[in-house]
Amino acid sequence: xxxxxxDASSLSLVMCGALLLGLAGTAQAKxxxxxxxxxxxxxxxxxxxxxxxxxxxxxxxFSLVNGQVRELLPNNSTLTIATVPVPAGGSMTGIKVGPDGxxxxxxxxxxxxxxxxxxxxxxxxxxxxxxxxxxxxNGFPNDMAFEDDGSFFVTDSFLGILYHIDGNGTAxxxxxxxxxxGNPADPGFPTHDFGANGIAWDHTKQNLYVGVxxxxxxxxxxxxxxxxxxxxxxxxxxxxxxxDGIALDRSGTVYAAINTQNLIATVDxxxxxxxxxxxxxxxxxxxxxxxxxxxxxxxxxxxxxxxxSVLSGLTPHPAILAMPVPVPGADxx
Numbered sequence: 541x542x543x544x545x546x547d548a549s550s551l552s553l554v555m556c557g558a559l560l561l562g563l564a565g566t567a568q569a570k571x572x573x574x575x576x577x578x579x580x581x582x583x584x585x586x587x588x589x590x591x592x593x594x595x596x597x598x599x600x601x602f603s604l605v606n607g608q609v610r611e612l613l614p615n616n617s618t619l620t621i622a623t624v625p626v627p628a629g630g631s632m633t634g635i636k637v638g639p640d641g642x643x644x645x646x647x648x649x650x651x652x653x654x655x656x657x658x659x660x661x662x663x664x665x666x667x668x669x670x671x672x673x674x675x676x677x678n679g680f681p682n683d684m685a686f687e688d689d690g691s692f693f694v695t696d697s698f699l700g701i702l703y704h705i706d707g708n709g710t711a712x713x714x715x716x717x718x719x720x721x722g723n724p725a726d727p728g729f730p731t732h733d734f735g736a737n738g739i740a741w742d743h744t745k746q747n748l749y750v751g752v753x754x755x756x757x758x759x760x761x762x763x764x765x766x767x768x769x770x771x772x773x774x775x776x777x778x779x780x781x782x783x784d785g786i787a788l789d790r791s792g793t794v795y796a797a798i799n800t801q802n803l804i805a806t807v808d809x810x811x812x813x814x815x816x817x818x819x820x821x822x823x824x825x826x827x828x829x830x831x832x833x834x835x836x837x838x839x840x841x842x843x844x845x846x847x848x849s850v851l852s853g854l855t856p857h858p859a860i861l862a863m864p865v866p867v868p869g870a871d872x873x
Contacts, residue, residue, distance in 0.1 A: 575819035575842075578616045579860040583850065588858045589843040591683065591785060591827040594869075595637040598833025600841055601664075602860060603645055605631035609662055612841070612860055622667040630656030634683040639690050644672065646684065646694060650732060652677035659684075659694065659705060673709040680732075683785065685739045685748060693739060695750060697722065700735035702750070702761075702768075715761065717771045723754035728782045728800055730851060738786035738796070738827070743870040749774065749786060749794055756781030758794060758807060775811045785827030787840070789867040795840060797825040800848060804828065804840075804863070823857040824848045830869020837868035 581587035586606035594600050600612040607626040610618045621643065626632055630649035638644055642661050649656030655677035662669045675681050680698040687693075693714060694703040700721030704714035722733030734753035741748060741763075748761040748768070757776040762769035775794075782800030789795065792809040795816065803818040804825060826845035831837055840863050846856035
């Protein structure tokens with residue numbers, strides 16, 4: 541999915557330094573945008589949407605914990621592309637489209653037995669699914685960010701690490717740092733401590749941003765011709781506690797789905813935090829992706845994971861939502 545234009549790639553090769561760390565502040569959004577519910581899903585069939593993504597041709601795909609990969613169609617109906625064989629006790633988590641046009645998804649579980657920590661690859665034209673990579677069964681692989689050559693990084697929320705997975709499906713630990721770990725003493729979710737979660741590139745592919753759920757933290761990791769640099773805190777605040785999926789616009793603003801607080805936050809290039817919207821339609825928003833089709837580039841798509849309602853015994857409202865944004869998302873090609 542994340543294929544970058546020649547000028548951006550060339551820039552990332554010659555720019556070998558990181559941006560200066562901004563000091564975090566807080567602010568309030570002036571006027572909340574209107575949030576629209578596009579698709580209602582069935583929680584009794586485990587239709588809980590954990591992640592959402594777009595490709596550079598304007599398609600919108602999302603993952604359900606039951607293993608279904610679905611496409612959101614222009615008329616707001618959905619099409620099931622494939623069903624990933626989720627291991628017993630596990631669920632499907634992240635979804636991204638690779639530069640090869642194939643759909644990559646992660647699965648994870650709360651137990652190492654049976655193993656559930658895998659990356660899967662789906663051909664959207666045929667619906668054929670194959671296991672692409674096997675990861676540490678004690679971990680919880682979550683979100684992904686692709687490099688130009690088709691290799692990619694995967695966050696692991698339990699282990700607090702970033703994997704790097706090459707084109708052959710071979711996984712190595714790319715980053716292991718205390719800033720990416722969860723907080724067992726005060727977890728953001730009642731089920732388990734969660735560290736590294738959502739991950740996204742900036743527009744020029746000079747930095748990776750990673751949300752750390754328990755600490756309400758966004759970590760920035762510089763990326764250059766020498767690879768990944770040292771992680772640093774970009775923003776941290778109680779306003780970000782429960783952070784899940786993230787995405788960046790072309791100006792460098794981070795949009796963050798704050799799962800446990802039912803809001804979307806933004807963090808500007810200086811690390812200043814704003815509540816973008818706290819819609820009454822939200823039910824554990826977990827992921828955000830910018831539209832890429834003509835006329836759709838100032839739309840952000842959001843998943844209502846509804847997991848907090850499920851765990852607390854309330855009526856869950858899993859759904860796909862949309863809201864307007866002032867600046868298009870970071871380029872995918």
